[in-house]
Amino acid sequence: MKIAVVYNRESQAVINLFGTQNREKYGLETIRRIKDGLKKGGHEVETFEGDKNLIQNLENFMPSVISGERPGLVFNLSYGIQGRGRYMHVPGMLEMLGIPYVGSGPETHALALDKVVTKILLLQRGLPTPKFAVLDTPDSPLNEGLHYPLIVKPKDEAVSFGLRIVHNEKELREGVQVIYDTYDAPTLVEEYIQGREVNVGLLGNKPTEALPPVELVFGEGPQIFTYEDKKNESGRTVEKVCPAHLTEEETERVKELAVKTFEVLNCYDSARVDFRIDEQGNPYILEVNSMASLGADGSFVYAAEKVGLDYPALMNRIIDVTCERYFGKNFFDEESHESKTPASRIFQRLTTNRGKLEADLKAWTNISSRTEDAVGLSSVRKRLEEKLGKLAMEPVPAFSNGRSAWTWQTKAGLKDGTLIVVPIDVPGQRTGFPIPFRKEQEWIYGEGVASSRGGLTTILASLQALKDEKVLGKTKTGVFFYSDEGRGMRYSSLMLEKAAAEAKEVIVMQPGFVEGKVVDQRRGAKQYHVIVEGDPERIGKSAKPLDVLSWFLEKTDKLKGLNSRQKKIAVAVQDLKSERYSVLMPHRVTATIAITYIDEAIAEKTEAELHKLFKASKQGMKTYVEKITERPPLLHKKEHQLLPKLQKWSEAYQLPFGTESSLLATAAGNVPVDIPTVCGFAPASKHLFTPNEAMHRSELVQRSVLLALYLQGERT
Template sequence: MKIAVVYNRESQAVINLFGTQNREKYGLETIKRIKDGLTAGGHEVKTFEGDKNLIKNLEDFMPSVLSGERPGLVFNLSYGIQGRGRYMHVPGMLEMLGVPYVGSGPETHALALDKVVTKILLMQQGLPTPKFAVLNKPDSPLVENLKYPLIVKPKDEAVSFGLRIVNNEEELREGVRVIYEQFNAPTLVEEYIEGREVNVALLGNNPVEPLPPVELVFHNGPKIFTYEDKKNTSGRTVEKVCPAPLSEEETKRVQDLAVQTFKALNCYDSARVDFRIDQDGNPYILEVNSMASLGSDGSLVFAADKIGLDYTKLVNRLIDVTCERYFGKDFFDEESHKSSSTADKLFRRVTQSRSKIEADLKTWTNMSSRTEDAVGLSSVRKLFEERLGKLKLDQVDALTNGRSAWTWETKAGLTDGTLLVVPIDVPGGRNGFPIPYRREQEWVFGEGIASSRGGIATVLAALQALKEEKLLSKTKVGVFFYADEGRGMRYSSQMLVKAASRAKQVLVMQPGFAEGKVVDQRRGTKEFQLIIEGDPLRIGKESKSSDVLSYFIENAEKLKSLNSRKKKVAVSVQDMKSERYSVLMPHRVTATLSVTYLDETTATEVEQELKKLFSGAKSGMKTYMEQVVDRPPLLRKKLNPIIARLKEWTEAKQLPFGIESSLLSTAAGVIPSETPVVCGFSPASRDLYTPNEALHRIELVQRSLLLALYLQGE
């Protein structure tokens, strides 16, 4: 699964820096060990700083998931950047985002960081903790009857910041003054328990597993574990002994108290509880570390190793207990996976390949293949053929012209199967620079990413999933891809008709609409090239003749009268250019006129009106009009078996689905009327055929899954 290791180290990327700054940092070596351990456990791992950019980074790394798909996970190491409640910041963000994470929630960190609140909770639960008082300022009176020596420490700091033993009033006031000046915080004062220092690390949730107790042995200096000891700057060595040399009864006693403390503060996954054991063997709970250190010298790591959990096993065990908490005990149940249905197996194949699918989409998008770019088209064709060959598909020579159309089929053949129709060209000439791939949370951008590349990536992802489940060779599938979408399929349409006549059904891999909508009706398109020629005229010269540009503009305005919403027909000028000599008026106008329609009779009538409109050229002018594109419409049918089957699958897997009609013509229009066809099977698009063309990111996975499910036919 995808795991983001989130920590705080160097970044101070916040809107404003103020207040208490974090002094706790994980070393780069520890972060690397955790990442390497998780990678060794089979996970896809990235590391991020826990700053204001975290949401964007997680959105990019962990996009929205499908219903039934387990989301990614955050391995939280974040101590925060600033503020008194900084442990809570990243968990709070993750709660808001709906991202599962390792470790306790923000409410637990708030309790554990406030040592006074922790002690009050422990006392309410009847759990032993040293007597204490709180001094807000250096001169605050100590009214509680506490016996020296005492311990002073900030009430809401960690890793023993400001910790020291005081033996009299003078030392107490000095200790409180230092804490007040350094941390601007009240001081927790508690009785010092003469004796041994022991801690118990805990793993899991239900049940919580206490690890063997660890004793800290102080050979010289004060018998407390200071910040300098933890950072190895005190000049002394504090020995860790595990299991601590306690009696069986004493061991069980501190372990039981640790578990009760873990539950009292509502900790999750792991923690560490620190104890002092007095000379009579009575344990006292000092505090709870809700983010027990995973540094190589930490007590949690030390104790885990003693029970056979080396570092790699420990970090992966933390993932296991977290996943069990979020997703249930059968999360890693291989037997339940083996007995699942073909549909469930395909679901896992596709969803677990999400990163590969997006990487594949990026590869295709960054390969330029505009309609007029023969070299780019050749590169894309060769790579597509190479990929189909690896999937064990074979080229069908009788359905391939080698120039604009190619057909490949599985071992089971195309006959009475499903034909997938994919354009490999991006409509347009070779002008301008290609638009590179870029990714956001919901949308991915790039040249032709929706009009061509989304279809290619979806087809390959679905076929790959079928191959991995050993289903592809037995599935009747053909792939027809063509390279003249930008020319209105002028050269490939006849070959597509032949290929479709063999198939039982056809899916056209053009972009659909948001919310999973496919297209079952599209308008047809007729394009005409119009040429108007006349005499070259001088600017300002009086003449009975009209210049050709003015004549064209005058008549182009009249095209609006041919539009009809009722008849579902629209006429427009798609292109226009003029030619002239030096300072003379234009003597030639060339224009492309487009007619989109549903009814062929209506389109023929409009064509006649166009000819009539431009046939009455004025004196000295000549007009020529020729049809250059003829793309038939896709007409909606009342009973489309493809739609019915897609509805079944989308309802079963809780995928979005709907039906839409479109004004744009596609290859679907040339499919013989007796062959069921659905268009718009590729992911939804935005700003199609513009520099801002985008593809809906989650639909890339949804459509790949739906295509795989549909093709396997279960």
């Protein structure tokens, strides 16, 4: 699964820096070890700073999951950047985003970080903790009747910041003054428990496992674990002994108290409870570390090693207990997740490799191959042929023209199989640099990312999954790719007709619609080149009929009368250019006019009307009307052999699926009418054929899964 390790170290990326700054940081070596340990567990891991850019980074790294896919998770190491509530910042953001995360929630961190509130809760539940008082200022009276020696520390800081033992009033006031000046916070004063210090690590949720107690042996100096000790700056070595030298009864007692403390504060997944044990063996709870240190020299890691959990095993065990909490105890149970069928194994292969899918999509998108770019098209073709060759597929010369259309097939051949159709050119007369690839939570942007690259990536991912499952060679599958989509398939349509006639069904990888909708009906399209030539006229000259530009505009106004919603036909001028001499009126007008339609008979009548409308009506005027492209419609069939099969697989794996009609003509119209055809099988798009073209992010894996499941299902 995808795991984002979130920490705070160098970044101060916030809108404003103010208030209490965080002093707690994980070392880079510890972050690296955590990342490596999780990777060893088979996870896809990235690291991010817990700053204002976190939301965008997580959106890019872990998009919304599909049904049945294991969601991403955050391994939270974030102590925050600033503020007294800094422990709560990242967990609060993650809860808002709906992202599962390791560790306690923001409310628990708020309680645990405030040592006074923690002690009050412990006392309410009858759990032992040293007597205490709170001094708001250095001059605040101490009225609770505490006995020296005492411990002073900030009420809401961690890792022993400001911690010291005081033996009299003078030392007490000095200690409180330092805390007040340094942290601008009240001071917690509690009775010092003469005796031993023991830490108990906790792991898991209901039941929570208490790790063997770890005793801290301080040697010379103060018998407390200071900040300098933790930073290895005190000049002494604090020895850790595990299991602690306690009686069996004392061991069970501190473990029981640790678990109860964990539950009182509503901790999750892991924590550490620190104790002092007096000379009579009575334990006292000092504090709760809701984010127990995972440093290699920390007592939590040390105790885990004693029960057989090395560092990678501990990191992955923390992930396991977190997933059990969110998704149930069987989430990582190998037997329950064992893929027993080819289909389930294919599903798992594709859903656990979303990162590679998106990396492949980026690589394809970053190769520019506009329709007019012969060099770019050659690069894409060669790369695609290399990929197909590695899949052990073979070219089919009979259905290739070597210039604009190519067909490849599996070892089982294409005959009576499934032909998958995809364009490799990016249509549109574009200028300037290609639009760069970028990702958002739901959409991926880039030049041709939806019109071409989404379909290419989907096909290759599906075929690779079949190859990994060792079934690709047995499937009757062909891939037809072409390079003149931007020219209306003027040169490749004949090859497609021949290849489709060899197959028993065709899937066209043009963008579909959101919610998994494919296209079962598309309008046809015809394009016409219209030229009007005449004598150049002077501006302002009174002449009848009008100059050629005015004449053409008058005719185009009448085109509106050819449109009919009822008859499902539309006529529009797509392009218009004029030529003129100096200050004279234009003497030549060139235009492109398009017709979209469902009924061929109505289209032919409209074409006749078009010729009639643009017939020359002035002496010296010449007109030309020439059809330049023709793309037949894809017509809805009442009995469709392909759609029910796709519906079956989508329901079996809870993939979104449906049908829709489209106004755009595609290669689907060039498939013989007796061949079952589905179009719009590539991921859904928005702003198609524009600089803002985008592809629906989740549908990249959804479509890859559905295509692979369908192809392997057809083998049986």
